[in-house]
Amino acid sequence: MRFSHLYSPPSDATPRFAALISAADGSLTGALFVDELLDEAPRDLQEFLESDPVTQRRVRDTISVALKSGASLTPPAEFSVGPAILRPPAIIAIGLNYADHAAELGLDLAADPTIFGLWPNSLAADGDDLSWPETLSAAVDFEVELGVVIGRDVKNATVETALQSVFGYTVVNDITARDIQFREQQWIRCKSFDGFTPVGPVVVTSDEIADPQNLRLLTTVNGVVFQDSNSAKMIRSVAELVSFLSQGITLKAGTLISTGTPAGAGFSREPKVLLGEGDTVVVTIEQIGSISTTCHVTHEN
Template sequence: MRLGTVRVDEGRLAAVERDGLWYALDVPEGPEGTALEAVLAAGAEETRRLAASATRKLQDAVPVAPLRPGKIVAIGLNYLDHIREAGMEKPERPLMFAKFPSSVIGPGEPIVLDEELTERVDWEVELAAVIGAPLRYASQAEALAGVAGYTVANDVSARDLQFSDGQWTRGKNLDTFCPLGPVVVTPDELGDPQSLALRTVVNGETVQDSSTAEMLFGVAELLSYCSRAFTLEPGDVVLTGTPWGCGEFMDPRRSLKPGDVVEVSVEGIGTLRNPVTGRR
């Protein structure tokens, strides 16, 4: 199933995509419309039932960020090809950091650069796992079974802030620095998360082209590891790392600037496209 949140005249609705058309999921609505998080947390069987019974076609539906995560856990240095290009040692265990939910934007929304604050903003295509069941002290099998679906993420990073601060909080969490979407694809449709092609295209030029097979720690291992430290809850999102091709490590170094267009793609999910603008 291909699930998402769309904007229509009546507000924001959870929906299922079939053959390029969106159909409303018949679930109770909250103050801001139907939350996809509630659909995914109901479990795979109920999600399938809701999707199968969705018949109300949504005209002029515009995909937005699929969900607003309770928390976003991100993993650094998790691709062997990225570790090689950065000239760093392989970490002995997953390197975790957090991104704020306030940094989330959806398809088509602008990544906003404050050029008085940062001059070295980078792209990072990532496979993002969306949690559907509480995970605490989960085995790898239990962790993978707790995934409701996968989406595409762009872990936008202000490298100058990231490296000068000595830790990553500010450089990873500027507003608009976590594009998500365009859809959440359920595990039964996506298949093996460790054999998916990833790509980043900036202004029509491919800059990242790799596979999740390059992960140092796979999705199941990452989620199990996280769950030993804290509970992963329904609606949480885990970003699983980025491959080679980041602009910071090119020669000469490249950074995003207003007027650029960034497209990040994961095989079987789709492409997340965002323009880049300056602060107004």
């Protein structure tokens, strides 16, 4: 299934938990709102993941039955998409998980993964505008990343069992202020400004992704391709990352893990390709979807 948070009508201030429905060719056909199918429905993905297995099965079964019985879908014109992740207990980012990206930035690979957090204020949705003041950064860059959503609390997982705790996968654009990244000793702030982590448009459940290590990742800026790679090139697989992160730490249900980006980011190019006023960056992951972000640079502090 493909879960999201939708605004219906599009101008509504509160997103609603929904399943997005696509045709065989991948085109979006509509949505089923969970609160229209069930009394006491989970208000969002986080509440769904924190619920007991019986409740989760009831939600899934109700959606499946509704589809099989020909339930009327809310057409795309009647909703807009919110962030696929709203209230994660943690956002964990992995740096330098593709050797070619580390090389293009001139950074050394460590024996263990490079790990840092992101702040929840950075979460944004497909189609959102991103704005930042020109005094904040003059080197804003893009990074397509596979996002992993933990489905149940897990601790000390082995590599062999780690994927059993994964609920699903999503698309992340890990937007980064490179000048700040190279000026400071840690990477949290440079990647956590408001709106710097677009995520979505859906979370695709793990049963629909046969192999998370065989997904094409693509980035375009104003229609020009800059990143074109595959998750097979990760240094550490999803299973290895989940296992490593869970050693001695309980990964709570709903935790979002952003697994690193491949080569092709704009800062490493010559001349550099940095995001600026009016630029539109689209990051896409095969079998999941795309996130589009339009950039605006303001002249205020």
